[in-house]
Amino acid sequence: MTQALPEAVASKAKSMIRDVPDFPKPGIVFKDITPLLADHAAFTGLVKAFADAYRDSGITKVLGIEARGFLLAAPIAAELGAGLVPVRKKGKLPYKKVSATYALEYGTDTLEMHEDAVKPGEKVLVVDDVLATGGTAAAVCEMVDKLGGKVAGIAMLIELEFLKGREKLAGRSIHSLIKY
Numbered sequence: 001m002t003q004a005l006p007e008a009v010a011s012k013a014k015s016m017i018r019d020v021p022d023f024p025k026p027g028i029v030f031k032d033i034t035p036l037l038a039d040h041a042a043f044t045g046l047v048k049a050f051a052d053a054y055r056d057s058g059i060t061k062v063l064g065i066e067a068r069g070f071l072l073a074a075p076i077a078a079e080l081g082a083g084l085v086p087v088r089k090k091g092k093l094p095y096k097k098v099s100a101t102y103a104l105e106y107g108t109d110t111l112e113m114h115e116d117a118v119k120p121g122e123k124v125l126v127v128d129d130v131l132a133t134g135g136t137a138a139a140v141c142e143m144v145d146k147l148g149g150k151v152a153g154i155a156m157l158i159e160l161e162f163l164k165g166r167e168k169l170a171g172r173s174i175h176s177l178i179k180y
C-alpha cells in the first residue's frame with residue numbers, strides 16, 4: 001500500500017524549481033530542478049517522502065531514467081534498500097540489452113536497459129524528474145514488461161498534467177510530488 005506524499009515537502013520543493021522559458025527550444029518551459037538538488041533539506045525531504053510512499057511495496061529495484069532520473073533514483077533506491085538500475089539512451093550500455101523507442105515532448109529517442117537488470121516477477125519502481133507526455137515512462141514500463149518484471153510504481157518529481165501523460169500509463173500506479 002502506498003501513502004500520499006506530504007504537502008509540506010511538495011510545496012518546499014515546488015518553490016525551488018526554476019522555470020526556464022524556451023529551453024531547449026522555443027515554446028518549451030524547462031523545469032530546472034538544479035536549485036532543488038542543491039538544497040540539502042529539500043532534496044533529502046523529497047527522497048525520504050518517495051521512499052516512505054513505497055517502503056511497504058516489496059520493491060527490489062529502482063529504475064532511474066537518463067539523466068536527471070539517475071539523480072533521484074539513486075538516493076531513493078539507497079533509502080528503500082533496493083538495487084539501482086540505470087535506463088540509458090541508446091548505445092551507452094555495454095552488455096546485452098532490451099530497448100524501446102518513444103516520443104518526447106521535444107523529439108524522439110530510444111532507451112535501453114540491461115536484459116539481466118530486472119528478474120521475472122521482480123517489483124520495480126520507475127523514477128524520473130518530469131512526467132510530460134508519458135512516452136518516456138511508457139517505454140520504460142514496456143521494457144520491464146518484456147523482462148517479466150512488475151512495475152509496482154512510477155515516481156515523478158514533477159507532473160505536467162496538461163500534457164496528459166497518465167493516459168499513456170493507464171493502469172499504472174503513479175505518484176507525482178509537484179503538479180502543474
Ligand code: AMP
Pocket residue numbers: 028029030031032065066068103104105106128129130131132133134135136137165
Ligand atoms: P515525456 O516522455 O514527454 O513524458 O517526457 C519526459 C522526459 O522529458 C523526462 O525525462 C524529462 O526529463 C524530459 N522533459 C519533458 N518535458 C520537460 C520539461 N518541461 N522540463 C524538463 N524536462 C522535461
